[in-house]
Amino acid sequence: MKLVEKLEQTQGPFYTFEFFPPRTDQGFSNLLLRISRLADLNPLAINITWGAGGSTKDRTLELASLTQRDYGIETVMHLTCTNMVQGSVDDALRAAKEIGIQNILALRGDPPRGEEYWIPTDPRFTHALDLISYIRSSPEFSDAFSLGVAAYPDGHTDSSYTEDEEIEHLKAKINNGADFIVTQLFYDTENFLRWLQKIRSRGITVPVIPGIMPLQTYASFLRLTKLCGTHIPDSIRADLEPIKHDDQKVKDYGIYLAVNMIQRLVDEGGLRGFHFCTLNLEKSVQRILEILGWTSRHAKIQNKLIAESLGPAEQPVTTNPDLIVTPASATSSATNGLVSHIPNEGDTGKGEVNYAATWDEFPNGRFGDVNSPAFGSQDLWGGFNRITPTGSHPNTLEDITTLSLRFLSGEITSYPFSPIPLSNESQLILPHLLRLARQGWWPVGSQPAIDGWRSDNDTVGWGPAGGYVYQKPFVEFFASKKIVEKLEEVIGKVKGIVDFLAGNNAGELRTSVQESERNAVTWGVFPGQEIIQSTIIEQESFLTWKDEVFSIWTDWASQFAPNSQERRVLEDTRDTRWLVNVTHHDFRDPDALWRFLFDEIGLDDPNLT
Template sequence: MKLVEKFEQARGPFYTFEFFPPRTEQGFSNLLLRISRLADLKPLAINITWGAGGSTKNQTLDLASLTQREYGIDTVMHLTCTNMMQGSVDDALRAAKDIGIQNILALRGDPPRGEEYWIPTDPRFTHALDLVTYIRSTPEFSEAFSIGVAAYPDGHSDAVHNEDEEIEHLKAKVDSGADFIVTQLFYDVDNFLRWLQKIRARGITVPIIPGVLPIQTYASFLRVTKLCGTYIPDAIRADLEPIKHDDQKVKDYGVSLAVKMVRRLVDEGGLRGFHICTLNLEKSVERVLENLGWTPRHAKVQNKLIAESPGSAEQPTDTNTELIVTPASATSSATTGLAAHVPKDGDTGKGEANYAATWDEFPNGRFGDVNSPAFGTQDLWGGFGRIPPIGSRPSTLADITALSLRFLRGEITSYPFSPAPLSSESQLILPHLLRLAKNGWWPVGSQPAVDGLQSDDGTVGWGPAGGYVYQKSFVEFFASEDIVERLEKAIGKVKGVVDFLAGNKMGDLRTSMQATERNAVTWGVFPGQEIVQSTIIEQESFITWKEEAFSIWTNWASQFPPGSQERRLLEGVRDTRWLVNVTHHDFKDPDALWRFLFEDIGLDDPSLI
């Protein structure tokens, strides 16, 4: 069913959920279980994101097909037009139509990086407006879809236009055939209400669905708001400051804040529908709707009260269209072989399904569990990451080394492998990271050894307070094949003490680990819970990250014209270096990993550079 028609039929508050295609097969399977459980909350529809330039096209279509056809959930497929190859827009629209999808969120997507004029693109599509116009003007698609578009209450992160210009552009998209609007996330409700009034005054009358993102962790909150250009009110910053090292309190605050925001938007803005960004997690979403009193359970209670009221006629008040019953497979455990979070007092539900809802809550993202649907969290409505502005033109290996050292020393706040400054945790091992970088082995990921520090520690703590956290030390860096061979020989002599994974762009993999071996490198012990393993290193997760890491070299190189010295250098590094991960299992000795690398392997040897 078309979403705009469902908006009209909804008799009360309604909501949609947003998911992104997971990066691994197991994450994909577990997301289906997660969606099937969240379907019990009766969302009006779910949204499936589309990676920049079609980077997740197959996964998006596969996921959308399952949710639309097999689960019977109306699905909104995101579709971007930037860098889409000739004919790919038609292919995507036909595929969506064939699987019964009737709703598209038309987005521009990430802008071309640098001078990407040499990548073949369809000249018809440079903005979301072009995509809307094309769909509405093409007989094959014009009546097939309800089209949504994006709006940015805090301004677009690219800051190309001022607010009035952005509103005019939004009006043009609506005039061209868009029939609903979904906003980017925001936290300044006062500004949103002002913006909403301005939008309506301009004559934009289609439904506006605010984007709501419950805060999951303090670090992810800062990252996402920075990437989206979201304004954070001072009051929210002040509220988060004293609790930022307690993940559970941050999560609780995120739920409470989302509930307060939604209530204000209903009471003061007259809004009925909301778009909830899940980040492929479920517990906070469930808690927000429970606290709002919007779940089907609440609707049944309200119906019963109305039916039992003296003199009142029995009236249905369910706000959402009924969904097909969840498949039986959804009752199977998604936590096989994993430590699960035991429900706390106040959590709804008991047993296996509830564990599946919470086992990957702390933390989520790149350094998490490859089985988690949230592994490799995407930037909202874009790709897995953008190359930040560098401001330098590396033409030699020494230039790359200098850039890496500047980032590690805090002289610059981002570089291609990190959109954010060096973490305080990495500062604990900074001399070792600098030593690696000085020798041309540029580090891109690491963590220090930790032996039972309190979970609310301001540097390495995570999860709820009152627990203790542990870490094995590891480091990831780019190295030559000679280093990989040295590592392989040295680790063979200390089997069981050190493990490594190394891969290159061509797909070659060398490792001391078995294909199914899982190395928990971060875990926590919390009151009333089983041991929680929040970070797992294994072949599948490493290969997933390796592919992204080498794509970063490609994207960085694409900022420079073909044939330029800078591009030849960066592509040469991409084609010849290996990404290496080395983990030391002695978490009680903070220097064990570094003695192994610098004394046993001899990474300071000038002949290796």
Template sequence: MKLLDKIASYHEDHPFYTFEFFPPKTEQGFENLLDRISRLAILKPLAVSITWGAGGSTMERSLDLAGLTQKEFGIVTIMHLTCTNMLQGTVDSALRAAKERGIENILALRGDPPRGEEYWIPTDPRFSHAVDLVKYIKSTPEFSDFCVGVAAYPDGHTDRDADEDGEIEHLKAKVDAGASFIITQLFYDVDNFLRWVGKVRAKGIQVPIIPGIMPLQTYSSFLRLTKLCGTRVPDFLLKDLEQIKHDDQKVKDYGVKLAIQMIRRLTTEGRIPGVHFCTLNLEKSVQRVIEGLQWTNSSSPKVANKLIAETPGTIIHAPQPDSDLIISPHSALDSAASKLTNHPPIDIDAGKGEVNNAATWDEFPNGRFGDFKSPAYGDPNPWNSSVIPHQSLQEWGHPKTFNDLTNIFLRYLHSEIPTTPFSPFPLSPESLTILSYVEKLTKNGWWTVGSQPAVNGADSSDEVVGWGPTGGYVYQKSFVEFFVEEQDLEKIETKIRERGGGWVDYFAGNLQGECRTNVPEGGRNAVTWGVFPGQEIAQSTIIEKESFLAWADEAFSIWAEWASYYPPKSPERELLDGVRTKRWLVSIVHHDFRSKDALWTFLFDGEDPLVK
């Protein structure tokens, strides 16, 4: 069914809602996401949307996931489709595959190159902007039956210089080309959104506008995603989060209440007919928000819902230390709404009996790897936004030699530039504790892209390494990841084999998908875990073969994307393409988490040090 028809026929006594999912990067994550979607289907979303991967297996996962949600679960499905960095003819193939799977709705996106002077060229010359994709779909008889939606950016588009009026003109052009609905990028400033909607409507755009809502999960993920999306963050929100940022449970609870407040305002003051939940493939917070709004038949606390419904304009404030979250001006509201925290979740059976069972796979996402079984495994990039903005290209310059690349990574370690293609944020305080070691590897030409120090029972509220709720203890094994030539990999393998003593594990992968390791088949290394009152042990970061290969595939694609922004046959492109084809990504873990120097002593000291 087309989304526009579904909206027109919607007659429930509450606004509709849709869910957004992304295809996980591992097979088990993908399979477990299907279980998660089946549970969330009980909440009766109007539709679900599936984000798009622009190439290879990621594209196939998007098509497969969209087809399964449409066919197996009977949920109206919207498939995201980006048109840049797609080989000529791939758009046609994707649209045909969508039709074969019974999908009738497409969210047409561009997938953005960097701004300004750039060497990016659309792979398929038919498509340079999302409006080109909309026009193509609606003017091609084979595809014109699709109900096409487009994206909008209430806080502005991160990769364009156009002002707000210019952005609205872009939006109108897409609607005039045949778009039937609009889904917005996530935001947290409701006042600005309502003002923006007024300007959009005044421009004559009358198709449904569905606001994107993303409940806060952790403070670090909130910072990362709002920066990536260019989201405007109200002062009160930053102030509130500053006081609870070291307690992931309080941030998660705050996020639920904030989402409830936002949605109440949007659907009452703004008369918005429905909302779009950016789930990040997580279920608990979204479930709690919907139940808190009393938009489901499950047994949500009625008092809390009644109070929330009566006070759409309440403001959330941060708690004092060791206090509960407060929503003012009604203290009764907080007292009742806080019961949402203990409301029984949808039944979860998968993975029961393991130390890190399904209920805790992504309770507190922490670290890039997570648990490879988690439906939320991976690094979602909302709507396939460009990972290399023009400003970053200026900072990295024009590397033509290996020494130039080494200097880029060293400048990042020295905080002279805020990013690398592999690290979109400045060096973390945690990494600063092992800076001298990471710097030594990088100076040797082993370009580091990930690392963490050993931690033995730090307080979970520690400002540098803490995570999860307060009152717990967290642990970490040291690991480091870097790119090396094959001859250096062979030296590493020899030393691990002869002098590792069983304490050192490694994985190495290359562009061709080869994997070299000393980890037994099926072996899993938990490198970050925590112990919290009243909870099972939570393993939040696991390194094993499937997750490593998924990360390696992504890492080598980053080299390719970086290269693509320099002219063909230029020294820069040839250098970066050469690195991608010849180097190996290596990940080394030392299991002695009680010794903060064990990994680094192994690498730098003793007989035959790997790096002098």
């Protein structure tokens, strides 16, 4: 059934769940199991995202087909239209129609990189409005789909338009055939209610479904809200400040914050339906719906079993008297250094039935568990530019080095390989990172050696209080082929002490790590719990990140005119450098990794350029 028709027939509250196609086969399989559990909550529909430029086309269509046909859940397939090969939009619409999809969320997708040089891959589409108009005017597709569009209550992060201009663009999409609106995530309920009243006064009367994203970790919250241009009220910042180093408390705060927001939107905004951005996670959504009393009896029983596994509640933590927060004692994590330290959702050895109650639900970073449904990037509709403005025109390799040094020194707070500032943890090894960068081996990920620091430590702590955390040191940087060959030679003689992974844009891989090996580089020991391994380095996760890294070089180069010096330098760097990850297994010696790299490998040697 078309979603707009289903909305007309629905009485009482409703909700939809959004998922993205995982990058790995095992993650995909495990996501299906997760969706089957969440299907018991009776969502009105499930949304499946579409990767930038159609990068997840096959998995999106496969996942949408399974949810629509096998689970019988109304499915909304996201579809971006810019940077798509000509004809691929038609192919996607035709494939969706063939598998019974009747609902499309029409999106622009990846914004232009260096707009004055950008030429649409398919000239029919430069904006979501073009996609809406095309579908509605097509004899083949005009009546096949209910069409939704995105709206941005806090403003679009890539747009220079005023709010009034953005509302006019939204109205144009509605006038050209869109049936409903799904909003970007937000946390400023007051502003949302003001925005809702404003668009209603402008004659936009179609259903508006607010996008709700429960907080998972403080670091992921900061990253996503910055990328999306989300406004954070001072009261929320004040609530999070004393608990930001305890990810379980942050997660539980996020649950009750979402409940509070939804209740207010129902009471004051007259809204009755909500869109949950799940990030392929499940427990927060289950608990929110249970607290609201919107789940079926079967789902309540299932949720009770999960909630009981989380442990006893602690005292409320909030500066907001209207928001009750009862954190549970369960595993958690923090983001430190240039990478995310996030518990995996790995096999407990107790069978699938036990997964729902025991898998940790914190979103995985690029070195999380590749078996997790949450492994992979969460690009939130492909609606933001990964390349942050730098004001830099890299005409030489030295210019890239200067940009890297400016970022490491804190002179700039973001650059193409990191949308957020350097973390406090990285300050522990900053002299070594600066030394790497000065040689032209620009670091993009790292962590220091940590031997049993308290889990509530402000710099490297993660997880519940009363525990101890450990880290093997590693660093990730761009290097020449000569350095890769030297690493391969030296590490081959010291196997078991140091490991490396190196990959290039051409798809070559050189490594001392076997395909089946899983190297836990961050772990924690907590009262009453098994050891938690939160960061895992293995071939599959490295290769996934490697592909993303080299696509960033491509995006960065595309900001400059074809045949320009800047583009030539960036594209040549992309094609000649290797992404290298080196891990030292001695976590008790804080300098072991750096002695190995500078003394034994000789990263200061100009002959290795």
